[in-house]
Amino acid sequence: MPSNGCDSSGPRDFAAGEAVGLSFQVAQAKGESTEVAVQYLMKDELGQPIAKATVPHQRAVRLAPGFDGYDIGVRLPAGPGRYVVTIEVSDGRRTARREVPLRVR
Numbered sequence: 370m371p372s373n374g375c376d377s378s379g380p381r382d383f384a385a386g387e388a389v390g391l392s393f394q395v396a397q398a399k400g401e402s403t404e405v406a407v408q409y410l411m412k413d414e415l416g417q418p419i420a421k422a423t424v425p426h427q428r429a430v431r432l433a434p435g436f437d438g439y440d441i442g443v444r445l446p447a448g449p450g451r452y453v454v455t456i457e458v459s460d461g462r463r464t465a466r467r468e469v470p471l472r473v474r
Contacts, residue, residue: 380470386447390440393467395458397435403460409441414451449473 383389395405407424420443429437446452450473457466 380472392440395437405460408457410455
């Protein structure tokens with residue numbers, strides 16, 4: 370499931386419309402090789418979804434047995450405000466989710 374590589378010190382600041390890269394890793398229990406479903410979601414400060422995408426498994430790079438790395442590019446909204454990016458991973462039995470707050474200036 371996704372590693373928690375983000376700190377919780379608050380939102381990261383970006384320019385309106387900026388292209389950003391999201392990098393994360395998915396780790397599975399030893400001996401498991403189930404393909405996982407990865408979803409990307411961005412919500413505005415009211416919790417309304419403004420972008421959603423399925424991240425194809427073909428985007429994964431095998432880092433080590435049981436560890437896949439993902440790098441995806443997204444464009445931030447043109448309007449200023451606070452947003453939350455969510456990466457959700459599921460193997461059909463378990464689901465892991467990580468949220469990263471962003472502020473667009």
